[in-house]
Amino acid sequence: MRLIKLKDVMHSTGLARSTIYKYIAEDGFPKPVPLGGRAVAWVEGEIQDWIMERIEQRELSHA
Template sequence: MRLLKLKDVMFATGLARSTVYKYIAENNFPKPVSLGERNVAWVEDEINNWIAIKIKERDEAATAA
């Protein structure tokens, strides 16, 4: 299991920092794991699954249209 820092999450998803935290607040994005008082990271598999869901939603929308 690998943990990703915010910079890596932003690179993988193409999202800005503020958007990542906005989506977390809306329960539309994986929550980070606390690594200490001011240190968090995300589980890589959860980020990859989120990306896969977005791809699936895109493909289903294209098929429905």
């Protein structure tokens, strides 16, 4: 299991920081893991799963 920082999440998803936190507030994105203080990171596998769900939704909508 690997934890990734916000910069890597933004790079992987193509989303801006504000959009990521908006989706988190709407329960539409994986929640970050607190690391202490103000530091957080995301479970890389959960981000990859979220991306795959978006791809599957696209494929279903075009079927």
